Amino acid sequence: MTSLAVLIQEQLKPFVRRIDAEAYYAEGFLKSIGKAGFLNSDTGVDFSTEVRVVEEVSKICMTTGFNLWCHLASLTYIRNSENRYLKEEILPQLENGQFLGGTGLSNPMKYYAGLETLHLKATRTDKGYIVNGQLPSVSNLGKDHWFGIIAEVSPDQRMMAVVPCNALGLTLKAKLEYLGVNGSATYSCAFDEVAIPEEWVVSHDVDSFIVKIRPAFVLYQIPLGLGVTEASIGSIRQVCNKQGGCNDFLPIQPDELEKELEQIRTELYKLADGRELLQQWKALLQLRLRTAYLASKAAHGSMLHQGGAGYLKYSAPSRRLRESYFLLNLTPTVKHLEKMLQIK
Template sequence: MKDMKSLEELIQEQLKPLVRKIDAEAYYAEEFLKSIGKAGFLNSETGVDYSTEVHVVEEISKVCMTTAFNLWCHLASLTYIRNSENSYLKDEILPQLENGHLLGGTGLSNPMKYYAGLEALHLKAKKTNKGYIVDGQLPSVSNLGIDHWFGIIAEVSPDQRIMAVVPCNAEGLTLKAKLEYLGVNGSATYSCAFDGVTIPEKWIVSHDVDSFIVKIRPAFVLYQIPLGLGVTEASIGSIRQVCNKQGGCNDFLTVQPAELEKELAQIRTEVYKLADGQGFLHQWKDLLQMRLLTAYLTAKAAHGSMLHQGGAGYLKYSSPSRRLRESYFLLNLTPTVKHLEKMLHPIK
C-alpha cells in the first residue's frame, strides 16, 4: 500500500475546509478529486492496487462521503476502461483519468438494475458505419462536468448490448443538474438526455456487455464498501466525544460504540482481505454480503450518533446529521439494500 501521509495532508488541507460548503451549498470538490490522481494514488501501470484505492475512499469518507462517492464514480469509470481491450481508451484516456487530468462518472445505475431483473435499459443504440447512434435518458449520473467522461450501456438488439464511455460535451447530449436530494448534492449529479449521440468505435468499451459485466461489477461493488466504513468510523468517533455528558446517561442507549467498533473491525478485516488477494473478483456472493452488512452498519452507527449527540446533532448542518443523510444515501445507492437482498435471497 502506498504511503498515506500525503493523502492525509490532502484531506486536511484541501477537503476538510470545504465540507460545510459541499453539504450546504452543493459545492463540487473537483480540484481535490483531481489531486488524488495527481498524487499517484490511482496509477495502475504496474497493476491495480485495490487495497490502496479502497483505503483512499475510506479515508475521504470519514471526512466527507459526498466527495468519497465522487471518487467511487471515478474509480468505476477507471474499472470499465482497465478491463476493456480498446487500445485508444487504455492508451489515451485511462492515463489522463488516473493522473488527475480528467475525471469520470459511472452511468451504470440503470444497467446494474437491468442485469438484476429490476428495470429495462433506458438507452437504445443503432449500428452505423462508424459506430453507434444512442438515444434515451439516464435520470441520474454523478461526478460529471464539462470535460468529464462517463460510462453507458445501451441496447442494440434483444441479443446485444454495448458499453461505451462518453465525454460530457458530446454533441446531442444534454445535462441537467439535480440538486433536490436530501443530501450529497455536491456530487455533480445530472440527468443525461441522449438525442442522436454519435458513439465512434474508439469510445466503445465492449461490444458484448452481457459477458463484460461480470468482469467489472466486482470492483464496482468493492469500491462502495469503504464509503460506509468511513462514515461508520466517523460516527463512532462522534459517539465517543459525548460519552461522559449529562451524567453518563448515554450508557443507557441501545447502540453503543464498543458494539459498533467490533462489527466495523470484522467487516473491514474481511473487505481488505478480499481486496488484497483480489479474491473479490471471484467471491461475488461474499462481496454482496459485505456491501449489505456495511450499509446496515453505517445506518445503525449514524443513527446511534444522532441519539448520543442529542440536540447538538439535530442542527441542520451538524456533522452527525450530515452523516445520517449520507447513510441513507448509501442505503439507496445502486445496488440498493433491497437490490442486494434480492440478489442474495432470489427465491421467496
C-alpha cells in the same frame, strides 16, 4: 508524493460545510488524488490502496467519497476493456487527475438484476453507434469528464461505451433537490442522436463484460460505509461523559459498532488483497449489505448520543445520517442486494 492525510486536511476538510450546505463540488480535491499518484495502474491495479483512499475520504465527507467511487468505477470499465485507444489515451489522463469520470450504470445494474429495462437504445453504424434515451441521474460529471453507459442494440446485444460530457447531442441538467449529497455533481443525461465512435466503445458484448467489472464496482462502495461508521463512532465517543453519563443507557453503543466495523474492514481488505476478486461476487454483496446497515445504525446512534447538537441542520452527525440513507439507496440498493442474495 503528497500524503493522503495532507490532501484531505488542506483540500477537503475546509470545504465539507460548503459541500453539504451549498452543493459545492470538490473537483480540485478529486483531481489531486490522481495527481498524487494514488490511482496509477501501470504495474497493476492496487485495490487495497484505492479502497483505503475511499475510506479515508469518506470519514471526512462521504459525498466526496462517493464522487471518488464514481471515478474509480469509470477507471474499472476502461481497465477491463480491450480498446487500445481508451487504455492508452484516456485511462492515463483519468488516473493522473487530468480528467474525472462518472459511472452511468445505475440503470444497467438494475437491468442485469431483473429490476428495470435499459433506458438507452443504440443503433449500429459503420463508424460506431448512435445512442438515444435518458439517464435520470449520473454523478461526478463536469465539462471535461467522461462517464460510462450501456445501451441496448438488439434483444440479444448490449454495448458499453464511455462518453465525454461535451458530446454533441448530449444534454445535462443539474439535480440539486436531494436530502443530501447535492455536492456530488449529479445530472440527468438526455441522449439525442449521440454519435459514439469505435474509439469510445468499451465492449460490444456487455452481457459477458459486466461479470468482469461488477466485483470492483461493489468493492469500491464498501469503504464509503466504513468511513461514515468510523466518523459516527467518533461523534459518539465525543459526548460519552455528558449529562451524567446517561448515554450509557442507549441501545446503540460504540464498542459494539467498533467490533462490527473491524470485522467488516478485515474482510474487505482481505478481498481487496486477493487475486480472485471475480470469484468473490457473493461475498462482496454480503459485505456491501452489512456495511450499509452498519453505517445507518452508527449514524442513527450518533444522532441519539449527540442529542440536540446533532439535530442542528448542518451538524456533522445530521450530515452523516443523510449520507447513510444515501448509501442504503445507492445502486445496488439494500433491497436490490437482499434480492440478489436470495437468488441461488
